[in-house]
Amino acid sequence: xxxxxxxxxxxxxxxxxxxxxxxxxxxxxxxxxxxxxxxxxxxxxxxxxxxxxxxxxxxxxxxxxxxxxxxxxxxxxxxxxxxxxxxxxxxxxxxxxxxxxxxxxxxxxxxx
Numbered sequence: 001x002x003x004x005x006x007x008x009x010x011x012x013x014x015x016x017x018x019x020x021x022x023x024x025x026x027x028x029x030x031x032x033x034x035x036x037x038x039x040x041x042x043x044x045x046x047x048x049x050x051x052x053x054x055x056x057x058x059x060x061x062x063x064x065x066x067x068x069x070x071x072x073x074x075x076x077x078x079x080x081x082x083x084x085x086x087x088x089x090x091x092x093x094x095x096x097x098x099x100x101x102x103x104x105x106x107x108x109x110x111x112x
Contacts (some may be wrong), residue, residue, distance in 0.1 A: 004031055005041075007046055010044050024043060024044055024063055024064075025042065027067070027071045036105070037076070037082070039071060046098055050088050050099065054109075068103060077103070084104075085101065086102070
């Protein structure tokens with residue numbers, strides 16, 4: 001996807017503050033954080049949202065969630081707690097049409 005901001009970050013065309021990277025995923029700090037710790041985890045494969053997941057993506061999705069635990073350790077929120085969010089569509093506030101997961105933590109988060 002030529003106009004996708006996250007695809008450009010994956011290619012290195014747009015800089016990011018990386019937390020973790022492997023062949024399938026990239027994790028980096030959000031440039032507009034809404035918590036003390038706000039990391040985005042994205043697949044390198046362009047998938048628009050959770051609605052676009054296919055059977056063939058099940059191993060990728062497992063890998064993402066497995067690595068989210070490791071990334072939470074890296075950024076120091078695994079012991080105190082964190083929230084994982086994936087927005088889907090306009091009404092949810094999905095600003096970038098590339099599947100991504102927000103890891104939020106580093107402070108007491110609101111429950112509403």
